[in-house]
Amino acid sequence: MSDLVTPAFESPPVQSRRSMMRTLGGGMGSVALLNALAGESRAIASTASHAPPRAKRVIHLFMNGGPFQCDLFDPKPLLEKYAGQRPESADLRTERKTSGLRPSPFAFQPQGESGLPVSELLPYLSKCIDDICVLRSVHTENPNHGPALLLMNNGTILPTRPSMGAWMSYGLGTENESLPSYVVFCPGRPVRFSILWTSAFLPAEHQGTYINHSETAPEKLIPFLRNETRTVDDQRRQLELMSRLNQRHLEQRAGDTQLEGRIRSMETAFRMQFAATEAFDLNQESKSVREEYGEGHFSNGCLLARRLVERGVRFVQVYYGNGQPWDTHSNHDATSRKLCLDADRPMAALLTDLKRRGLLEDTLVIWGGEFGRTPTTETAAGDSGGRDHNHYGFTMWLAGGGVRGGMTYGETDDFGFKAVENPVPLHDLHATILHLLGLNHERLTYRYAGRDFRLTDVAGQVIEKIVA
Numbered sequence: 238m239s240d241l242v243t244p245a246f247e248s249p250p251v252q253s254r255r256s257m258m259r260t261l262g263g264g265m266g267s268v269a270l271l272n273a274l275a276g277e278s279r280a281i282a283s284t285a286s287h288a289p290p291r292a293k294r295v296i297h298l299f300m301n302g303g304p305f306q307c308d309l310f311d312p313k314p315l316l317e318k319y320a321g322q323r324p325e326s327a328d329l330r331t332e333r334k335t336s337g338l339r340p341s342p343f344a345f346q347p348q349g350e351s352g353l354p355v356s357e358l359l360p361y362l363s364k365c366i367d368d369i370c371v372l373r374s375v376h377t378e379n380p381n382h383g384p385a386l387l388l389m390n391n392g393t394i395l396p397t398r399p400s401m402g403a404w405m406s407y408g409l410g411t412e413n414e415s416l417p418s419y420v421v422f423c424p425g426r427p428v429r430f431s432i433l434w435t436s437a438f439l440p441a442e443h444q445g446t447y448i449n450h451s452e453t454a455p456e457k458l459i460p461f462l463r464n465e466t467r468t469v470d471d472q473r474r475q476l477e478l479m480s481r482l483n484q485r486h487l488e489q490r491a492g493d494t495q496l497e498g499r500i501r502s503m504e505t506a507f508r509m510q511f512a513a514t515e516a517f518d519l520n521q522e523s524k525s526v527r528e529e530y531g532e533g534h535f536s537n538g539c540l541l542a543r544r545l546v547e548r549g550v551r552f553v554q555v556y557y558g559n560g561q562p563w564d565t566h567s568n569h570d571a572t573s574r575k576l577c578l579d580a581d582r583p584m585a586a587l588l589t590d591l592k593r594r595g596l597l598e599d600t601l602v603i604w605g606g607e608f609g610r611t612p613t614t615e616t617a618a619g620d621s622g623g624r625d626h627n628h629y630g631f632t633m634w635l636a637g638g639g640v641r642g643g644m645t646y647g648e649t650d651d652f653g654f655k656a657v658e659n660p661v662p663l664h665d666l667h668a669t670i671l672h673l674l675g676l677n678h679e680r681l682t683y684r685y686a687g688r689d690f691r692l693t694d695v696a697g698q699v700i701e702k703i704v705a
Contacts, residue, residue, distance in 0.1 A: 290675025291639020291705070292601040293412070294546045295405060297554040298539070298584060301386070301427045302563030305610035305624055306632035307653040308341045308573050309356045310371045315651045316340035316612055323613070327652050332380040333566075333625045335613035338652060342570055351643030358577035361585035367643040368588060368597065369636045370703050374647025374656035377608055377663055380626040382428045382561060385607035388663055390433040392692045399443070399683075401667060402552035403436040404692045406443040407683065408676045413549030415512035417446040420550055422541060424451040424534040425559020434554065438685040445554065448517075453537055455517040464510075476507050516548050517541065529586045534558065536583040543590055546600055563606055567621035588636055601638025601673055605631070612653045630656035633666070639673045641705045661700065668697035673704065 307313050321337035323329055329338075345354040348363040353371065355363040362369075379385050384394040391398045399407070402419040411418035421434045434445025448458055464472060519527070519540060530536045538555035545553050557563065557580060565572045584604065591597040609631025610624035617625075630649040636642060648658035668678040671692065678697050682689040 287677035287680050288672070288675045291599070291673045292637070293409075293599045293674070294550065295402075295552045295601045295603065295638070295670070295674070296542045296546060296587070297402075297552070297603045298587075298605075299427075299554060299556045300563045300580070300604070300606040301556050301558070302382075302561035302565070303385075303606040303608045303610055303626060303631070304563045304576075305341070305565070305569070305573060306373070306630070306649070307612055308343055308358060309577075310354075310632045310634065310645075311373050311649060311653050312345040312354050312356075313341075313612065313649075313651065313653040316653070319652070324652075327650065327654060329611070329613055329652075329654060331611050331613060331615075331625045331627070333615055333617040335611055335625055336616045336620065337614065338612050339614045339624075340612075343574075349643060353643060353645060356577075358574060359581045359585075361581045362588075365585050365588045365636070368592065369634050369642055370640045371645045372633045372635065372647055372661050372666070372703075373645055373649055374630055374659055375605070375633050375661045375663070375666065376630050376656045377628045380608065380628045382564070382607060382626075385626075385628060386427070386429050386433055389605075389607045391435075392664065392667055392694060396429075396432045396435075397437055398690065399437040399439045399692070400434045400445060401670070401692060402434055402445050402554060403439050403443040404681060405552050405671070405674060405676075407436075407439050408671070408681045409551055409674060411549065411551060413512070415508040416516060416545065416548060416550055418551045419443060419445045420545055420552075421445040421447045421554045421556070422450045422538040423447070423556035423559070424449060424538075427556050427559075428561060438690070439683055445552075450534060450538055450541060453519050455514045458517050459513060472507065472510075512548075516544055519544075526590065529590065531582045531586070533579055533583075535580055536586075539583040539587040543587060543594075543596075546591075547594070547596065565610065566615055566617075566623040566625070569610070569622055569624045571622075591637065597637035599638060601640065601670065602636040603633065603670070604635075605633030627654065629654055630660075635703070639705050641703050644703070646700065646703050659702075662696070664693040664697035665700055667692050669700045669703070672699045 307316065316338050317340040319338050320340050323337050329335070344357045346357070347353065348355045349367040351367050353366050355366055377385055377388050379388060379394060387394050387396060391400050406418040419434065427433065431447060434447065436444035450458055452458055467475070519537060522540065530540045535555070535557055542553040542555050563576060588597065588602060591600055608626055608628040611627045613625070614620060615623040615625045630653070646659060647656060647661055649655060650657045671678045671681060678691060678693045682691045
């Protein structure tokens with residue numbers, strides 16, 4: 238018989254296991270099954286760091302749409318001098334039609350002991366600046382949302398490659414078998430949706446678990462997590478029955494690692510019903526903590542992120558909102574003010590809360606969008622007060638997790654358009670993030686279709702100067 242042909246086995250004269258599992262496991266919920274059933278394919282790299290880690294976990298605050306760097310962390314006084322002009326030296330190549338330079342209307346002040354300039358739009362976050370490393374010279378390769386989102390999240394424009402969170406889950410494993418290792422919060426759907434947290438060809442265990450946190454009650458956050466028609470004791474007896482049937486099945490197929498993993502997954506799914514309910518219950522937080530974070534989807538997402546990393550989840554991504562809220566092609570100034578008013582307080586609360594609990598030193602917090610915005614006014618549809626996409630130079634920041642706080646790294650040109658000093662390509666950013674987690678980006682590989690793949694492809698250098 239050919240090795241490519243799987244031999245058929247006689248079906249037992251009883252109800253099929255699939256039918257039995259469908260009948261007994263119906264209430265365990267999509268989150269439990271996605272994470273737990275994938276437990277059958279544990280990665281070889283899991284639990285094995287390549288170097289002493291500075292961080293154990295990551296929270297990624299994603300400003301989908303792309304905020305304007307010169308409004309927030311990269312002041313450019315020359316924009317005022319050259320307002321309305323297009324100096325040839327600036328080489329202002331933009332995706333859409335734009336007119337002259339347009340200064341930011343928002344004032345900057347030095348903050349903290351470091352004296353780093355922070356915009357008036359971020360009064361709460363400015364108090365945390367001594368814990369933040371501002372990367373002013375990040376750049377990417379594409380000015381369109383779809384490809385740029387993939388580059389930031391997956392390291393490539395190809396939609397068939399694993400996401401950053403999946404690579405981290407694969408490299409580090411999980412600290413809590415009762416919760417997913419990788420969770421994504423978004424009150425809606427970002428552009429490209431689930432491709433941004435896919436595990437692709439990595440074991441499915443490392444897929445991001447997407448949760449729409451428009452609702453905050455655990456039973457609404459994760460529908461069908463529990464089987465309300467059965468008591469805990471009933472479900473335990475069902476699980477024991479399934480375990481016995483699976484064990485009998487396994488004895489006839491010695492060495493079937495996938496089947497062994499499936500047996501383990503049933504126990505994991507059972508545990509997740511209770512661990513997830515507790516972890517996602519914001520009502521367990523004190524009134525003072527809830528007030529510290531404020532109200533709204535993003536505030537709740539930041540607080541949920543803290544609760545999850547506190548319980549051993551490796552990677553939590555919080556998308557600011559549905560679609561592309563930071564994509565300000567019109568009415569930029571008023572929209573940015575509104576967005577910052579909503580985002581500032583919970584971001585600061587997250588950093589303060591993590592630090593207070595002793596978690597910031599080994600939790601890496603990342604902030605940024607898929608690109609920045611132009612220092613010129615967009616005029617593709619007339620002067621509507623908007624700004625175009627800018628992938629040539631933009632700002633991100635890192636905090637905690639072995640990063641040097643109270644510093645900037647890299648610079649854009651005099652107009653905030655292009656990275657000119659210590660440019661940070663995304664492969665360098667990804668290599669640095671993995672390094673802080675104790676993972677060598679060149680060694681964290683997975684063989685698929687005859688070659689070894691990695692998050693940083695064939696590039697990437699660790700930014701040593703920002704490592705504490």
